[in-house]
Amino acid sequence: MTKDKKGDNKRVLITGNDAVVEGLCCAAGNKRRIVYAGYPITPASEIATRASVVLAKHGGTFIQMEDEIASIQAISGAGLAGAIAVTATSGPGMSLMSEGLGFAAMIESPIICVNVQRGAPSTGMPTWMGQGDMMQARWGTHGDRPVIVLVPNSVEETLLLTYEACKLSQEYLNPVTLMLDEIIGHMEEPISIPKLPPIPVNPDSQIIGNGHRFHRTGLTHDLESCLPSINPETQEKLVRKLLDKVKKNADKIIKYETYGSLSEAKVIIVCYGSESRSVKAALKQISGKKMKVAMLRLITAWPTPKDLICKLDKKDRIFLVAEINDGQIKIEFERYIKKGDVEGLNLMGGRIHTPGEILEAVERLI
Amino acid sequence: MDISQHPYAELLRKEMMPNIWCSGCRIGRIKNAFIEAVQHQGYNPDKCAVVSGIGCSSRIAGYLNLDGIHSTHGRAIPTALGVKLADPELMVTVMGGDGDILGIGGNHFLALGRHGKDLNIICMNNYGYSMTGFQHGPTTPFGAKTVTTSGGNPYAPLNPIAVALAAGYTFVARSTSSHPYHLVDCLVSAMNNKGPSFIEVLVPCMLFERRNKIKSLDALFLEKATIKETLSQADIHQNAFSEEISLGVFRDSQIPDRPAPAFAKAVKKKAGKKPRVTFKSKDSGIDYMQIRMEGTGGQGIVQGGKTMINAAMNMDPKLNSTLIKRYGPEMKGGSCLTDIVLSSQPVDYPFVEIPDLLIMMSGLITKERGGKVIVNENGTVVIDESTVDLSLLDDLADTVKIFKVPATQIARENFRVVVANNVMMGFVCKTTSIIDKNCIKAAIVKSAPPGTEEMNLAAFEKGYEL
Ligand code: SF4
Numbered sequence: 001m002t003k004d005k006k007g008d009n010k011r012v013l014i015t016g017n018d019a020v021v022e023g024l025c026c027a028a029g030n031k032r033r034i035v036y037a038g039y040p041i042t043p044a045s046e047i048a049t050r051a052s053v054v055l056a057k058h059g060g061t062f063i064q065m066e067d068e069i070a071s072i073q074a075i076s077g078a079g080l081a082g083a084i085a086v087t088a089t090s091g092p093g094m095s096l097m098s099e100g101l102g103f104a105a106m107i108e109s110p111i112i113c114v115n116v117q118r119g120a121p122s123t124g125m126p127t128w129m130g131q132g133d134m135m136q137a138r139w140g141t142h143g144d145r146p147v148i149v150l151v152p153n154s155v156e157e158t159l160l161l162t163y164e165a166c167k168l169s170q171e172y173l174n175p176v177t178l179m180l181d182e183i184i185g186h187m188e189e190p191i192s193i194p195k196l197p198p199i200p201v202n203p204d205s206q207i208i209g210n211g212h213r214f215h216r217t218g219l220t221h222d223l224e225s226c227l228p229s230i231n232p233e234t235q236e237k238l239v240r241k242l243l244d245k246v247k248k249n250a251d252k253i254i255k256y257e258t259y260g261s262l263s264e265a266k267v268i269i270v271c272y273g274s275e276s277r278s279v280k281a282a283l284k285q286i287s288g289k290k291m292k293v294a295m296l297r298l299i300t301a302w303p304t305p306k307d308l309i310c311k312l313d314k315k316d317r318i319f320l321v322a323e324i325n326d327g328q329i330k331i332e333f334e335r336y337i338k339k340g341d342v343e344g345l346n347l348m349g350g351r352i353h354t355p356g357e358i359l360e361a362v363e364r365l366i
Numbered sequence: 367m368d369i370s371q372h373p374y375a376e377l378l379r380k381e382m383m384p385n386i387w388c389s390g391c392r393i394g395r396i397k398n399a400f401i402e403a404v405q406h407q408g409y410n411p412d413k414c415a416v417v418s419g420i421g422c423s424s425r426i427a428g429y430l431n432l433d434g435i436h437s438t439h440g441r442a443i444p445t446a447l448g449v450k451l452a453d454p455e456l457m458v459t460v461m462g463g464d465g466d467i468l469g470i471g472g473n474h475f476l477a478l479g480r481h482g483k484d485l486n487i488i489c490m491n492n493y494g495y496s497m498t499g500f501q502h503g504p505t506t507p508f509g510a511k512t513v514t515t516s517g518g519n520p521y522a523p524l525n526p527i528a529v530a531l532a533a534g535y536t537f538v539a540r541s542t543s544s545h546p547y548h549l550v551d552c553l554v555s556a557m558n559n560k561g562p563s564f565i566e567v568l569v570p571c572m573l574f575e576r577r578n579k580i581k582s583l584d585a586l587f588l589e590k591a592t593i594k595e596t597l598s599q600a601d602i603h604q605n606a607f608s609e610e611i612s613l614g615v616f617r618d619s620q621i622p623d624r625p626a627p628a629f630a631k632a633v634k635k636k637a638g639k640k641p642r643v644t645f646k647s648k649d650s651g652i653d654y655m656q657i658r659m660e661g662t663g664g665q666g667i668v669q670g671g672k673t674m675i676n677a678a679m680n681m682d683p684k685l686n687s688t689l690i691k692r693y694g695p696e697m698k699g700g701s702c703l704t705d706i707v708l709s710s711q712p713v714d715y716p717f718v719e720i721p722d723l724l725i726m727m728s729g730l731i732t733k734e735r736g737g738k739v740i741v742n743e744n745g746t747v748v749i750d751e752s753t754v755d756l757s758l759l760d761d762l763a764d765t766v767k768i769f770k771v772p773a774t775q776i777a778r779e780n781f782r783v784v785v786a787n788n789v790m791m792g793f794v795c796k797t798t799s800i801i802d803k804n805c806i807k808a809a810i811v812k813s814a815p816p817g818t819e820e821m822n823l824a825a826f827e828k829g830y831e832l
Contacts, residue, residue, distance in 0.1 A: 011683065013676060035451045037444075061451045066477035070444035077417065077435060077448030081456070085448065103438050127693065187716055188672075188689040190679055208433040209453045211412040215379065215428055217436035227382060228428065228436075274716075281714035355715050 011190040016158040016180055017046040020088060020114055022193055023162025024051075025058050028084050029198030034060030035078035037071045038087045042126035043182040044116040047088040060084075068093035072100030072113065079109035080216060081208040082201055084166055088114035091133050092123065094140065101175055102141030105242065107216040110169035110202070112162070114178045116185040117273075119349030129182035130349035131273055131324040135331075137177050138302050144239055146246035148176045148253060149302040151272040155189040161299070163196055168253065170202045172245045179301065181324070183274035183352065250303045259283055260294030262312060267365050269345075270321040270333060272298040275352045279322055282355035282362070293362055301329065309336040316340065318365050322358060324349055374401045377411060379431045386425060392543035392569050392584060396490055397426045399546050400459070403553035415458045417446035419466035422497050423490035423569070426461045440470030443478050446485050457557060459486040465495045465503040468526055472504070478562045479533030482621055486556045486563045487535075489526055490543075492571035493606055500573035507605035511577045526566045527602050527616055536561030538616040540604070542568040544587040548613060561621030568604075568611070580606070587611065641819050643811055645804035650682035652708050655800070656718040656742075659787075660703040661727030661753075663693055665774075666787035669813060670725070671704025673791055676809035677801045678708050685709070688716040701730040721745060723798060725790060727773070729754045741766055748794050750774050750786065769797045776828055785818075785825035792829025803830065 014022065028034045036051040038044075052062040061083075065071040068089055075085035089097065094115050104111050119125030120132040133140075137149045148168055152158040158180060165176040206212040219228040220235045246253065259280055262268060271279045276297040283295055296312075298305070309332075312319075317340035321330035327344040334342045345361045347353060353361075369380050378401070387393055404414060414432050418424035420439035427434040437445040442460045450458045460467070467475050467489045478485060494512050495501040502512040502519050505526065509518040530538045537559035541549040549567060556563035568591075570583030580586065583606065591611040594601065601612035657674060661667045668691045675689045686709045694700040705718040724741045726732070726749040732739050739758055741747050746767045747759065752775035759768060771793040777786035788810060795806050807823060814822040 011679070013672075013679065013687075013689070033452060035448060037448060037451075063447075063451060063481070065444060066473050069441060070447075070474050070477065073437060073441040073444040074448030074451070076437070077445040078452035079448075080435060081415075081449045081452035083448075083452035085452070099438055100441070103441075107435065183690065183716070186691065188675065189713075190687060208415050208435075208449055209413055209456050213412065213431055213433055215434045215436065217428065218438055219436065225381065227379070277714045277716060284714065354717075354719065356719075 011192045013188050013190050014155060015046060015186055015188050016152070016155045016184040017044065017116065017186065018050050019155045019158040019191065020047050020162050020178070020180075021050040021054050023159040024060075024084060024086060024166065025054065026159070026194065026196040027163045027166035027199045028058055028060065029196070030058055031198040032201070033083045034058065035075060035083040035085050036060065036062045036087065037065050037074035037078070038089065039065055039068045039071050039093060041090045041093050043118055043185050044088045044090050044093075044114065046185070047114060047116070068096040069100060072097040072104070072111070075111045076100060076104040076107065076109045079104065079111045079169075080107065084112070084199070085110070086112040086114070088116065090116050090118050090126070091120045091130070091136075094133060094136060098141045102143060102145055103218045104175045105141075105145035106218050108173040108242075109175070110173050110205070111175045112165045112169055112178065113175055114162075114180065117179060117181040125350055127182065128350040129274060129324065129352065131181055131275065132328070132349060133179065134301060134323070134325060134328040137179060144243060146172065146174050146243050147302045148172065148174060148246060149179055149300065150176065151179045151298060151301045152184060153273055153276045153297065154184070155187060156191040157299075158184060159191065159193070163199070166199045170199055172249070173202060173205055174245060179273065181273050246303055251307070253300055254303060254305045254308075255299040256305060256308070257297040257299060258295060259297070262294045262296065264292055265294035266292040266316065267318045267320055267362055268294050268296050268312065269358065269362070270296050270298065270319055270329065271323065272301055272329065275322055275324055278353050278355050278358055282358035285355060286359065291362070291366065293366070298329070304332045304336075306336055309333060313337050313339050318343055320345055320361060320365060322353060322361075324352060374398060377401045377404065377431050379429055382429050385429055387422060388572050390572055391422070393423050393426065393490060395543045395546055396423070396488070396549065396567055396569065397429060399549040399553055400426070400488070401430070402550045403557060406550065407554060407557060409457060409557070413456050415446070415449055415456050416461055417442045417449060417458065418461040419463075419471060420497070421463040421466045421495070422571075423463040423492070424461060424466060440466055441474065442466065443471060443474040443485070443487065447478065447481065447483055450483055450485060457486070459488060461488050462490070463496070464489060464491040464493065464505045464526070468504040468524055468529070475529070476533045479530070479535050482534065482536075482561055484560050484562070484621075486553075486565075488553070488565050488567060490567050490569045491526060492569045493574050494571070496571045496573055500571065500577060505605070507607050510574070510606070512574075513577075523605055525602060526564070530564040531602075531617060534562075535564040536617065536619050536621050537563035539564075540566045540568070540613050540616070542587045542591055542611075542613065543570070544584050545591065545593065545613060548593050552615065555615065555618060559618060574606070640811055641823065643804055643808040645680055645802060645808050647681060647683055650678070650685060652682065652685060653710050655708045655723070656721050657706040657708070657723045657725070658703060658718045658721040659725040659727070660701070660731040662730050663700045663702045665702070665727045666784060667691075667702045667704050667727060670787035670791060671706055672813050673788070673806065673809045674801075675706050676812055677806040678706075680805035680808050681802050686711065686713050688713045690716050701734055703731055723794070723800065724748070725794060726750065726754050727787065727790065729758050732758050746798055748790065748797065750790060769793065771829065771832060773829065777825060780828060781821050781825050785822055788822045788825040789829035792826040793832055795826075796830045796832070
């Protein structure tokens with residue numbers, strides 16, 4: 001099922017969770033070792049199930065760890081030793097991984113962390129969707145760190161963004177988080193598995209065992225030697241350098257999808273993940289009616305497409321941020337929108353809006 | 367002496383000197399013993415990695431001129447495990463203190479024994495948390511004074527050797543920083559052991575000595591400790607206040623033969639040949655169709671849905687489709703539904719709002735919804751009359767086509783209840799003719815558990831013949 005033998009158009013029916021593993025295999029392409037370390041948790045467990053079977057065939061290693069803390073630490077180590085290093089979890093596991101994510105950013109280990117979001121907080125609704133971890137993905141560790149977060153909205157895009165996550169993590173030597181939600185993780189869609197070039201190790205990176213004899217530490221360290229050096233000047237240089245990796249390349253990293261004419265829109269519906277499928281369905285329903293509504297779907301949730309938002313900001317324009325949380329990404333729009341208005345359309349989890357509910361909200365605004 | 371002439375110079379990170387340890391701290395001796403062991407064994411330093419956590423002893427990793435990671439508090443073992451999995455040729459050693467490895471990292475210490483990977487764990491036991499001013503830790507002796515137990519430690523100490531033995535470490539030994547030759551021997555044996563190795567190294571901390579009015583733990587270790595060839599159960603116990611301390615190797619065994627998880631060959635199920643069903647694909651003419659299959663967990667609702675979507679794809683490979691399953695936390699007995707959307711265009715909203723075809727295998731969902739059956743007024747309902755209360759259908763519009771079949775009863779009488787979904791599928795195929803018969807049969811063969819294909823096909827035929 002993993003490889004398409006019968007010709008290009010043969011499609012396989014897989015879930016978003018399955019697609020994560022397929023994306024990893026594309027990134028490894030039998031050239032790189034994949035190390036998957038994880039701990040079972042609904043609704044992400046199927047990623048581990050598939051990884052435990054498929055990775056071995058691709059020269060990879062699957063290991064079930066004792067907890068999520070161990071999982072993220074293991075992949076931080078594996079990332080420094082040259083592997084495509086990945087873990088998958090859901091909100092509660094993500095919370096446990098917070099320290100490890102900051103550590104991976106500090107030691108510049110290229111890791112991939114998948115969060116299949118459930119209804120939250122706490123144990124919440126393990127088998128039902130949520131999007132309440134968007135701010136956690138941005139800030140959920142102590143200190144400032146560069147953050148790259150991708151949010152797919154289909155099975156096919158999950159595969160492609162897993163591949164992209166591997167690529168970005170190597171390019172910027174930084175953790176990349178892939179935010180699915182329960183709907184995307186469990187939904188099945190037919191896709192064809194693409195042939196993609198394997199992602200090479202970043203040639204500028206030091207790999208354990210290759211004779212570099214380097215030291216990495218979570219302590220504040222010198223930029224060149226990576227040795228601990230605890231003073232305000234080193235701290236200033238180090239943290240700024242880390243942050244700049246993403247800040248200065250934001251326009252290269254950021255991806256989004258639009259539907260309808262943004263420039264003519266009176267209402268721009270901002271969305272991401274599974275919720276965006278309702279938004280698009282709603283917009284298709286009114287496509288003949290010349291209503292001035294368009295969609296902006298964030299594929300990269302972090303860094304924020306600040307320049308784009310500022311460019312779109314205009315008097316009398318309303319940004320309706322539709323998300324399954326209490327307005328987490330809406331906060332970002334409120335930060336940058338100075339002339340127009342920002343409204344939220346929110347559910348607390350368990351389901352996405354129906355296209356009908358989206359249209360109602362739009363009609364209230366127009 | 368110029369540091370570059372030091373016999374250990376090749377393995378010392380000179381730019382990190384001087385070290386941060388208190389004068390009189392003996393952790394440095396353990397670092398030296400490690401270098402001795404690596405040199406003695408002739409290991410290629412490029413293939414040796416050290417990983418440490420947080421604490422005084424964890425700083426060793428930074429002073430060694432090897433690939434090293436100074437990780438977070440307590441997490442050296444999993445970090446090292448990741449390194450080892452990424453490159454199994456490396457010799458990976460974990461350096462840490464008692465608080466780091468046995469306290470905050472205790473779960474990882476236990477798990478490594480079970481994982482059985484070839485890592486060397488060097489646990490420097492100084493009886494407490496030294497870097498933060500000496501608070502009590504997992505190995506602090508009963509009655510010992512620390513900054514958080516000024517009246518004497520009221521807790522029973524944990525015995526690292528006993529735990530390592532129980533956890534399944536294949537090499538377990540105790541030494542002290544006062545017995546450098548013995549320590550080097552232990553390190554060499556640990557490096558040679560192919561499983562997880564654990565060495566407890568007792569090491570004096572000035573802070574502990576001062577607070578407990580011990581003049582010199584170093585001298586005390588030399589006085590009280592005996593190196594023994596063979597050790598017994600009684601030798602496991604020790605603490606800084608005990609009369610005797612036994613040093614030596616408690617276990618040096620081979621790792622039992624077991625296949626590494628990721629490289630174990632997938633076990634092939636012995637199944638008979640799958641029956642072959644050939645089918646012809648064609649343009650289905652479906653523009654947009656919503657299908658819902660609902661029932662109770664355990665009735666094969668998800669399986670039935672999968673058969674349906676696979677069948678649709680068999681029939682018209684160009685069709686776009688989505689399948690979503692909804693069920694509560696309980697896998698059996700709770701309400702359960704599968705939503706399928708088939709469309710000539712990409713599917714956006716993946717949930718079924720108003721089904722064109724509703725397959726009901728129990729009334730649970732409808733009852734949860736307050737008794738209302740939702741279906742397109744020109745749609746079709748197929749119900750299992752052996753499990754659904756027929757009065758639920760009373761309020762449906764006349765235009766809705768209703769078909770009833772005692773699927774569960776037929777399955778129970780002729781096969782097994784689990785194939786009721788395929789009896790249903792056969793009947794749906796016949797009555798609705800949405801999807802070609804052979805396309806469904808091929809889908810059944812694909813999703814049936816190996817060995818049950820024939821029974822599932824027979825159940826389908828039975829439903830089709832009704
Ligand atoms: S506090 Fe204790 S363990 Fe730490 S460096 Fe000083 S003597 Fe050594």
